[in-house]
Amino acid sequence: MFETAELLGPTEKSIIVQTRKGTNIKNTVEPEPGFRERRRYQAVFDKFGNNWGERKTATGVYNCAGHVWASRRASLHDPKQWRVILADDGYRLLPQGEDPFPADLVLYVNEEDNEILHVGQILELRKGLTTNSSRKPWVLSKLDDQSGEVMHWVEDVLYGKQGFSFKIEYWTDRAIERETHHER
């Protein structure tokens, strides 16, 4: 059924990506989105992204994990390997009550199987739209390997609408917080 496709031979590209401890991380460098993928991205953005901001239009090469761990050079597809990166690179899960800092990571985890659905980067803690609202994380996300990069409130994601029961975790490469707090 896929003989024609097989005739093309392998066209997958990858680069060397390793964790701090030297574990190889499988990856691919994804093609740029075509007209159809760009249109789909725009349609999803228009439908669901009323409160999103766009940093970058639809682009290929990297996905969310490639954005935060491979400097936008490749897509890291295996969420089990994302856990390896967190461990090898010395990330720690922030306990309840410890706020994330800019450049910390937010993980969206499927509660059904504990698989990571998505990883984004914290940009800042931003005051909400009403006067009494508390500060909430504002996140930079590459939503998939053909999407653009969007900025959004930490809870403003599609996973609930897509039927996932998910939890939000914050991870940092910073050491345990000292007594002296920086103004954030």
Place this chain on the structure above:
Amino acid sequence: MSAKVLEQLKSEDFAVSVGFLSTAGALRRFLGRTSEVAAVRQSLREGAITENTIRGFVSALIESLRIGERLPHELALSALAVALETRPTDFADEFLRGLARLKLAELSLVIRVARECLKRRVTIAHRTAKAVDLAGASEEMPLLLAGSQSTFGGNGCGRTNAHLVCEVQ
């Protein structure tokens, strides 16, 4: 229904309804819950479409494959992979294994989804084979699983290549 259930997998509405998902595992899970995938499964069960209909549909999709460009309608192929995941036929095996062994950037999404589906398919096969062992049943003995629904041989189970698989609803 007929081939309409396949055509709707190519629609922009379907593509937009999927939204964005970063991992093949999540996409597989999501697609498995969609009415579009359910409709394909049901049409196959009821004979409104046949595996040959799907073969023709897939061939037409693959014709638009161009080097360096993502295949249009990758989501349609991914949805088919999920629809066929639990179907105990040689055709479903051919479809999933054929995709999973490719190394094409142009089809990268559906290849990853097919690999996820195969993992699940093997798990089902192992679980079923174990159930057969535990029941002391012969390979030819019909196997009835609580909650399973018939699509093949009257009991939802069958042998395909080396695997005994059941369609689990």
